[in-house]
Amino acid sequence: MVLRTPRRLRAALAVAAVSGILLAGPAGLTTSAGAASPSTKSGTTLSVAMDSSGVDTLNPFLAYFNGSLDLFGAIYPSLTTIDQSGKPSPYLATSWNVSPDHLTWTFKIRDGLKWSDGQPLTAEDAAWTFHLIMTDEIAGTANGTLVSGFQSVTAPDPTTLVIRTKQPQSNLNYVSIPVEGIPIVPEHIWKSHVADLKDYKNDSYPVVGYGPWTLTGYKTGQYATLDANKSFVLGAPKYDHLIEQLYKTSDSAVAALRSGQLDYIPGGVINSTEFKSLTHVTGVDTAQTVGNGWTGLEINPGAKSRSGKPIGTGNPALSDPRLRRAIALSIDKQTLVKKVVDGYGTVGEGYLPPAWSQWVWKPSAGERQGYDPARANQLLDKAGYKRGSDGIRIDPKTGKPLDLRLGIHSDDATDASIAPYLAGWLKAIGIKVKLEPMSMSALNSDLGKGDWDMLMDAWTTGPDPTYLLGIQSCATLPNDQGNGGNTDAFFCDPAYDKLQARQQSLFDPAQRVKVVGQMQQILYDADVDVMLYNQTQKTASSSKVTGERVGKPDAQGFYPAQNSFWTYLKATPVEHGGSSSSGGLGIGLGIAAAVIVVGAGAVVLRRRAGADDRE
Amino acid sequence: MSSPDAVAEPALEVPLSAPKPRRSLRTAWGGYLVGKLAAAVVSFAVTLVIGFVLFNVMPSDPVRTMTRGRPVSQAQLAQLRVQLGLDKPMWQRFLDFVNDTLHGRLGYSWEYRQSVASLAMNRLGPTLLLMGTSFAISVLLGLWLGQRSGWRAGSRFDRITSSTALTLWSVPTFWLGMILLMVCSVGIGPIHGFLPVGGMSDPTLPQTGMTHYVDVAKHLVLPALTMVLVVYAQYVTIMRSSIIEEKGSPYLLTARAKGLTDDAVRRRHALPNALLPSVTMIFMHLGTLISGAVTVEAVFSWPGLGDLTYEALKIPDLPLLQGTFIVFSASVIIMNLLADLAYRFLDPRVRAQ
Numbered sequence: 001m002v003l004r005t006p007r008r009l010r011a012a013l014a015v016a017a018v019s020g021i022l023l024a025g026p027a028g029l030t031t032s033a034g035a036a037s038p039s040t041k042s043g044t045t046l047s048v049a050m051d052s053s054g055v056d057t058l059n060p061f062l063a064y065f066n067g068s069l070d071l072f073g074a075i076y077p078s079l080t081t082i083d084q085s086g087k088p089s090p091y092l093a094t095s096w097n098v099s100p101d102h103l104t105w106t107f108k109i110r111d112g113l114k115w116s117d118g119q120p121l122t123a124e125d126a127a128w129t130f131h132l133i134m135t136d137e138i139a140g141t142a143n144g145t146l147v148s149g150f151q152s153v154t155a156p157d158p159t160t161l162v163i164r165t166k167q168p169q170s171n172l173n174y175v176s177i178p179v180e181g182i183p184i185v186p187e188h189i190w191k192s193h194v195a196d197l198k199d200y201k202n203d204s205y206p207v208v209g210y211g212p213w214t215l216t217g218y219k220t221g222q223y224a225t226l227d228a229n230k231s232f233v234l235g236a237p238k239y240d241h242l243i244e245q246l247y248k249t250s251d252s253a254v255a256a257l258r259s260g261q262l263d264y265i266p267g268g269v270i271n272s273t274e275f276k277s278l279t280h281v282t283g284v285d286t287a288q289t290v291g292n293g294w295t296g297l298e299i300n301p302g303a304k305s306r307s308g309k310p311i312g313t314g315n316p317a318l319s320d321p322r323l324r325r326a327i328a329l330s331i332d333k334q335t336l337v338k339k340v341v342d343g344y345g346t347v348g349e350g351y352l353p354p355a356w357s358q359w360v361w362k363p364s365a366g367e368r369q370g371y372d373p374a375r376a377n378q379l380l381d382k383a384g385y386k387r388g389s390d391g392i393r394i395d396p397k398t399g400k401p402l403d404l405r406l407g408i409h410s411d412d413a414t415d416a417s418i419a420p421y422l423a424g425w426l427k428a429i430g431i432k433v434k435l436e437p438m439s440m441s442a443l444n445s446d447l448g449k450g451d452w453d454m455l456m457d458a459w460t461t462g463p464d465p466t467y468l469l470g471i472q473s474c475a476t477l478p479n480d481q482g483n484g485g486n487t488d489a490f491f492c493d494p495a496y497d498k499l500q501a502r503q504q505s506l507f508d509p510a511q512r513v514k515v516v517g518q519m520q521q522i523l524y525d526a527d528v529d530v531m532l533y534n535q536t537q538k539t540a541s542s543s544k545v546t547g548e549r550v551g552k553p554d555a556q557g558f559y560p561a562q563n564s565f566w567t568y569l570k571a572t573p574v575e576h577g578g579s580s581s582s583g584g585l586g587i588g589l590g591i592a593a594a595v596i597v598v599g600a601g602a603v604v605l606r607r608r609a610g611a612d613d614r615e
Numbered sequence: 616m617s618s619p620d621a622v623a624e625p626a627l628e629v630p631l632s633a634p635k636p637r638r639s640l641r642t643a644w645g646g647y648l649v650g651k652l653a654a655a656v657v658s659f660a661v662t663l664v665i666g667f668v669l670f671n672v673m674p675s676d677p678v679r680t681m682t683r684g685r686p687v688s689q690a691q692l693a694q695l696r697v698q699l700g701l702d703k704p705m706w707q708r709f710l711d712f713v714n715d716t717l718h719g720r721l722g723y724s725w726e727y728r729q730s731v732a733s734l735a736m737n738r739l740g741p742t743l744l745l746m747g748t749s750f751a752i753s754v755l756l757g758l759w760l761g762q763r764s765g766w767r768a769g770s771r772f773d774r775i776t777s778s779t780a781l782t783l784w785s786v787p788t789f790w791l792g793m794i795l796l797m798v799c800s801v802g803i804g805p806i807h808g809f810l811p812v813g814g815m816s817d818p819t820l821p822q823t824g825m826t827h828y829v830d831v832a833k834h835l836v837l838p839a840l841t842m843v844l845v846v847y848a849q850y851v852t853i854m855r856s857s858i859i860e861e862k863g864s865p866y867l868l869t870a871r872a873k874g875l876t877d878d879a880v881r882r883r884h885a886l887p888n889a890l891l892p893s894v895t896m897i898f899m900h901l902g903t904l905i906s907g908a909v910t911v912e913a914v915f916s917w918p919g920l921g922d923l924t925y926e927a928l929k930i931p932d933l934p935l936l937q938g939t940f941i942v943f944s945a946s947v948i949i950m951n952l953l954a955d956l957a958y959r960f961l962d963p964r965v966r967a968q
Contacts, residue, residue: 045819054926056726056727056728057727057728057729059728062728064681064682064683064685064726065726066684137694140691141691141695142685144687144688144690144691145686145687145688145691146686148688148690198728199728199729201729217818219815219816219818219918220734220737220738220918221737221738221918221922221923222814222815222816222818222916222918223814223818225818241819243818243819245813245814245818246814246916247812247813247916248813248912248913248914248916248922249913249914249916251793251796251914252796252812252813252914252915252916255796255797255800255801255812255813256800256812256813258801259800259801259802259808259812261800261811261812262812411929439673439675439928439929439931440680440683440929441673441674441675441676441677441679441680441929441930441931442673442674442675444675444676444679444680444683445674445675445676445679446674447676447679448676448679459684460684466686467686470686475689476689483696484689484692484693485689486679486687486688486689486692
């Protein structure tokens with residue numbers, strides 16, 4: 001019995017191992033969601049890195065993740081698109097006008113367009129989509145806010161769309177744009193899914209839509225495959241196929257680009273170090289685009305609920321604007337740009353990022369708060385914050401030393417490199433800083449409840465600044481229990497709110513710019529959101545691709561902000577053959593590796609060592 | 616479960632159950648089985664409570680994290696909270712969770728808007744393929760190297776094997792993965808990259824048939840190799856030390872005295888007894904296979920369960936976390952139960968107790 005054990009055990013082990021592999025094999029190879037169309041084999045293929053957030057759902061009424069939004073921009077139409085200067089331009093709508101009372105918008109919709117299944121695409125599809133989002137709670141999950149000002153939407157005929165708004169709303173031609181705005185879906189397909197909208201996955205391929213591309217397949221957590229729409233109204237894509245591949249780390253995306261398995265990495269994926277390393281690689285082109293977001297430091301001005309009740313555990317000293325100003329003056333933004341983002345960025349000033357040039361506001365020379373620790377110290381001395389024996393200043397109101405918490409995102413490398421600088425600069429003006437690394441979710445939770453002193457924060461925005469300006473208004477404060485808010489930093493100023501309402505109803509662009517400038521002035525002076533820097537977006541592409549960067553570089557060599565809709569539409573192959581895929585050598589090596597593995601296993605199982613008597 | 620000490624085993628032919636009537640043996644088996652089953656059920660229940668509490672006491676604002684960067688109004692956030700059941704008190708959420716679990720439902724993921732079961736099923740295949748392959752290779756390689764180096768402890772073979780294994784064991788997984796990626800995918804100097812950087816298949820190839828299988832195998836080489844290199848050392852060390860322990864046993868002397876070759880003594884006598892501790896470890900590791908390997912999956916963009924759990928943690932997507940947690944814990948508990956049963960079957964000393 002004992003004698004038989006080893007053989008039996010060995011056999012059992014071998015069987016277990018083999019069956020494990022066999023079981024896993026077929027299971028592992030089943031395609032989760034519709035197989036990619038085999039048509040990707042002929043013609044040219046553009047491979048791009050998907051936004052690392054990936055795809056949460058292919059249902060455009062429910063999706064929040066950037067990976068999904070990029071796909072919708074490619075496969076569903078919108079009313080307007082954004083041209084290179086950041087202004088709305090024709091897409092489904094060829095022209096639009098506003099009634100004298102500024103409440104009725106009439107869009108002229110193109111005639112003769114067809115969905116990918118041959119059904120006509122008319123104003124009725126657009127009206128149906130908007131109407132569903134306005135009236136159905138589930139359909140409004142992702143984009144309900146964008147239509148919250150709509151009174152009614154009608155399509156009196158196939159080429160006319162009429163939208164009436166409750167209040168004058170100057171940003172209406174930004175509501176349905178590719179990627180950031182509302183995608184318009186085919187009514188004849190979606191009508192039957194209104195009842196089960198919450199569970200509808202939208203994964204029968206090819207997905208019926210209209211855009212530069214058609215979605216032919218999506219493999220969960222891996223890639224999406226798309227085919228070009230050769231009759232696209234704004235010009236046919238230059239590639240026959242598009243693949244959006246998900247790389248979980250920026251390192252692997254860079255490796256894929258260097259080895260020729262990827263053609264393009266959009267902005268927001270790679271960091272400064274990776275970008276720098278790519279600038280020396282032959283066969284790779286790198287370019288920066290103007291920053292479309294900011295990285296900032298939030299200072300809790302004394303969190304209050306909507307009814308004015310103080311909430312949270314913020315340090316009360318920070319409600320003193322002089323202390324907040326001193327903190328702002330103690331920060332050397334120039335150094336942060338140089339050291340944290342390797343110079344790939346600009347010093348932060350106005351609240352709206354440089355990418356959308358029409359909204360950019362800069363403080364006048366006299367009002368600029370540069371790096372000035374001496375002045376910061378003077379301010380604090382004058383305000384009565386005396387230094388204790390350890391050099392830390394005492395809050396005259398409470399008698400406690402100024403000891404502030406700084407919440408940073410634990411999964412963000414830039415936060416980690418900024419924090420020590422801030423701690424050092426604040427120590428120089430007599431403020432002690434305690435670093436608190438947290439998950440994004442924990443940080444958001446503390447933020448919403450007012451349980452914070454200072455937080456690192458970052459936002460990006462599309463061409464319409466309304467929402468980003470909105471998160472600084474009193475209306476976004478939470479209720480008395482600290483729930484239901486979506487405020488960015490508990491900033492609340494009635495004067496600011498008045499201007500916010502006004503800018504939304506101004507139809508003269510110059511006037512609107514002026515009001516938005518005044519709002520940014522108020523934010524700048526309040527020192528609640530201190531803009532540290534505006535990082536440029538770093539893109540990298542294979543030199544086999546050209547035309548993927550739209551617009552002309554500025555004096556610093558920065559391109560205008562890019563949008564995936566135009567990038568994938570304009571990208572052109574330089575020579576024949578799209579993305580390279582490793583050839584026979586790789587397959588051979590793969591087989592060789594498999595053979596070695598199996599062989600080694602066999603050897604282990606069968607090995608009979610020679611007799612080698614001891615003693 | 617500790618490995619039994621080297622109790623000198625009664626020589627070869629243990630009259631195992633000779634005089635015992637069959638029934639009492641069955642009763643003993645039955646009692647043992649019931650006891651172990653009850654213990655498994657209890658530990659599963661405890662795990663459920665711990666899992667729920669852990670995920671729910673994490674300070675978090677899933678709704679704001681999910682909608683981050685999208686223009687979402689307060690009204691919508693409030694609506695979303697109600698939709699996700701975040702407005703319910705904790706005890707009610709716990710009861711819902713227990714009820715769901717008992718009914719075999721795994722909840723509904725907040726971020727992916729589909730049932731956790733369907734999400735996990737999508738990811739199960741890739742995870743088992745990667746983990747199963749690397750596990751099988753690690754076990755075979757580790758046990759084989761371990762028993763040979765243990766038998767010749769101190770020899771050059773032993774020194775090289777053990778130090779290599781221990782060095783690789785102490786290397787950070789993601790770092791080793793990145794290095795392999797740089798060498799084999801990108802290429803360094805004269806070496807040209809010859810393997811895919813990430814993912815599980817090449818979208819430009821047909822997704823069926825032989826071509827597809829070869830393509831998947833190619834994508835599997837690097838992640839599986841990384842896993843093997845990092846984990847095989849555990850089997851080497853445990854096997855090596857058990858062989859060394861068995862080496863001085865009297866029953867081996869008996870075997871040698873019978874004139875068996877050194878190799879036969881090792882294979883037929885020392886190895887079966889030395890394998891016992893490894894069996895425990897193999898079963899324990901089998902239980903954890905299903906949870907995938909977050910770091911390897913991240914480096915090689917492998918669409919597995921480890922990666923899914925990591926994504927869920929960011930939000931945090933509580934139903935998805937709880938669902939995968941149940942699956943992972945159940946898997947570990949079942950495997951431990953099997954290890955106990957197998958042990959009783961393999962080791963007469965356990966039966967005799």
